[in-house]
Amino acid sequence: MDRFIFLTFDGLSRGAVYAAFALSLVLIWRAARIVNFAQGAMAVATAYAGYSVATATGSYWLGFAVALVGGLLLGAGVERVVMRFVDHSSPLNGVVVALGLVLVIQAVLGMIYGNEFRPAGAPFSRDAFVVGGVALLSRFDLWVFAAVIAVVALLVLLFTRTAVGLRMRAAAFAPDVSRLLGVNVGGMLTLGWALAAAVGSLAGMLVIPTELGLHPNAMDIVFVSAFTAAVVGGLDSAIGAVVGGVIVGLLLSYVSGYLGATVAPIAVLVLLLVVLLGRPGGLFGSVKARAA
Amino acid sequence: MTALLEVKGLTAGYGAAPVLHDIDLSIEQGQIVAVMGANGAGKTTLLRTLSGLVKPTSGEIRLDGADLRTTKVEQMVRRGIAHVPEGRGVVTELTVDENLRLGGLWRSDKADARKALDEVYELFEPLARRKRHPGHQLSGGERQMLALGRALIGRPRLMLLDEPSLGLAPRVIAQIMALLRDLRNSTGMTVLLVEQNVRSALSIADIGVVMSLGRVVTRNDAATLRTDDELRHAYLGF
Ligand SMILES: Nc1ncnc2c1ncn2[C@@H]1O[C@H](COP(=O)(O)OP(=O)(O)OP(=O)(O)O)[C@@H](O)[C@H]1O
Ligand SMILES: [Mg+2]
Numbered sequence: 131m132d133r134f135i136f137l138t139f140d141g142l143s144r145g146a147v148y149a150a151f152a153l154s155l156v157l158i159w160r161a162a163r164i165v166n167f168a169q170g171a172m173a174v175a176t177a178y179a180g181y182s183v184a185t186a187t188g189s190y191w192l193g194f195a196v197a198l199v200g201g202l203l204l205g206a207g208v209e210r211v212v213m214r215f216v217d218h219s220s221p222l223n224g225v226v227v228a229l230g231l232v233l234v235i236q237a238v239l240g241m242i243y244g245n246e247f248r249p250a251g252a253p254f255s256r257d258a259f260v261v262g263g264v265a266l267l268s269r270f271d272l273w274v275f276a277a278v279i280a281v282v283a284l285l286v287l288l289f290t291r292t293a294v295g296l297r298m299r300a301a302a303f304a305p306d307v308s309r310l311l312g313v314n315v316g317g318m319l320t321l322g323w324a325l326a327a328a329v330g331s332l333a334g335m336l337v338i339p340t341e342l343g344l345h346p347n348a349m350d351i352v353f354v355s356a357f358t359a360a361v362v363g364g365l366d367s368a369i370g371a372v373v374g375g376v377i378v379g380l381l382l383s384y385v386s387g388y389l390g391a392t393v394a395p396i397a398v399l400v401l402l403l404v405v406l407l408g409r410p411g412g413l414f415g416s417v418k419a420r421a422a
Numbered sequence: 423m424t425a426l427l428e429v430k431g432l433t434a435g436y437g438a439a440p441v442l443h444d445i446d447l448s449i450e451q452g453q454i455v456a457v458m459g460a461n462g463a464g465k466t467t468l469l470r471t472l473s474g475l476v477k478p479t480s481g482e483i484r485l486d487g488a489d490l491r492t493t494k495v496e497q498m499v500r501r502g503i504a505h506v507p508e509g510r511g512v513v514t515e516l517t518v519d520e521n522l523r524l525g526g527l528w529r530s531d532k533a534d535a536r537k538a539l540d541e542v543y544e545l546f547e548p549l550a551r552r553k554r555h556p557g558h559q560l561s562g563g564e565r566q567m568l569a570l571g572r573a574l575i576g577r578p579r580l581m582l583l584d585e586p587s588l589g590l591a592p593r594v595i596a597q598i599m600a601l602l603r604d605l606r607n608s609t610g611m612t613v614l615l616v617e618q619n620v621r622s623a624l625s626i627a628d629i630g631v632v633m634s635l636g637r638v639v640t641r642n643d644a645a646t647l648r649t650d651d652e653l654r655h656a657y658l659g660f
Contacts, residue, residue: 293523293527296516296524297524297527299520300513300516300520300524303514303515303516304511304513306475306495306507307507307511307513308524310473310496310498310499310504310505310507310511311524311525311527311528312496312498312499312528313496313524314496315496
């Protein structure tokens with residue numbers, strides 16, 4: 131029972147990060163109908179920038195801010211400089227370009243920082259509080275929960291309560307109609323990419339200290355989990371991304387705890403397959419529009 | 423009196439071959455102009471070119487004498503042009519209220535946008551009862567009300583309407599036509615109305631324009647088109 135409780139808490143804190151990262155995939159999917167396979171590499175790039183600043187200045191939080199602002203800028207840049215010029219008539223084009231971007235970003239990071247793991251410190255202690263002999267959560271885990279909950283709340287507020295959120299949703303659903311109503315659709319797309327990449331950067335800053343450290347490929351495995359989380363949730367739904375993230379986090383934790391860490395990646399793929407076969411639209415996929 | 427909208431020698435299309443050929447059209451402030459013609463005549467393309475969604479290859483489009491060809495689509499609404507597209511353009515994923523508010527987001531006069539929103543709810547009672555419903559749940563008539571109402575929130579000077587009667591019951595069509603005429607009479611709004619439903623359109627129009635194969639083949643007083651059997655036979659086929 132103790133083990134189960136331990137694994138549950140461990141799964142929840144992993145799940146929170148997957149949820150945040152899945153959310154960044156959902157944001158781009160909703161804005162542009164592209165699965166951004168470069169999201170992991172982009173997050174790593176901004177984490178490198180963040181940790182460089184943190185090391186140079188001695189302030190973790192300054193580095194953290196740089197990583198998030200870097201995410202905003204990198205996301206906007208990728209949309210403006212690359213994705214805008216991709217012919218989106220075939221959905222595969224965007225995917226291929228994103229994969230190309232992964233190679234470019236990882237190669238550049240390798241050239242600048244080298245291909246070895248670099249230490250990535252955490253802003254809070256990662257020692258878990260022990261309750262009744264069971265190691266539960268660390269201060270860092272609590273920070274992860276707080277950060278993810280805050281970002282979800284802010285996104286919900288942005289999209290449902292603000293004019294710019296309404297513009298972003300309208301631009302994604304009906305670009306021509308939105309333009310006729312005065313919405314700068316291109317600008318909304320750029321903003322969507324910027325926000326998504328910043329959320330991805332946040333997820334990177336939350337997960338990298340818990341893994342082996344900074345490395346150009348540091349987010350590759352996380353990407354697979356988060357992508358699964360997003361698909362489980364339906365790709366279209368923010369709530370779905372959060373629920374999917376928690377499901378994947380718990381699954382990974384239980385499977386590696388009871389069956390061994392080597393089985394965990396297979397479990398994620400099985401989950402992906404089961405959801406795609408059983409409910410291709412995901413758990414929270416959007417309702418089909420009434421035919422005109 | 424100079425025309426509100428002045429189109430001269432307009433040629434436009436989607437690829438290499440133009441769809442619209444050498445269109446001339448002049449509309450005065452407060453007029454209701456009906457554009458009619460067979461399927462594929464280029465009526466929708468004409469409206470899309472006027473609102474900037476399709477770029478003209480040659481010719482002039484002037485609003486109050488000012489060139490419109492370089493105006494971006496998203497600026498058109500600020501110039502006073504509202505385009506209600508074919509199929510109505512309700513954003514089906516958004517609620518009724520969100521659709522309507524979208525129509526006023528560009529406005530700097532927030533108080534008047536608010537007032538216009540209230541007016542639309544008063545004008546279209548069924549919309550007020552379905553504020554929180556997503557667009558995809560609305561009936562065809564409700565969607566038409568929503569699209570019209572959303573355009574009205576911008577208090578347009580020129581309304582471009584693409585087949586508002588499509589798929590609606592005769593009674594609802596009559597209501598919409600009466601509404602357009604009332605709006606014109608009360609606000610001086612100018613209306614360019616594309617319609618397959620010739621009788622309804624001519625019942626409120628001042629001017630009737632018939633298009634065929636991307637050209638304007640006749641332009642006449644609506645009263646003349648309504649009463650002159652020979653003309654109507656030749657151009658409208660009934
Ligand atoms: N997006 C497009 N790309 C290429 N050709 C198009 C496009 N839209 C319309 N066309 C062509 O332009 C011509 C005019 O079409 P348009 O939609 O303007 O006609 P319409 O008069 O509005 O017809 P309807 O009464 O059926 O709505 C048609 O031959 C059509 O095939
Ligand atoms: Mg048409």
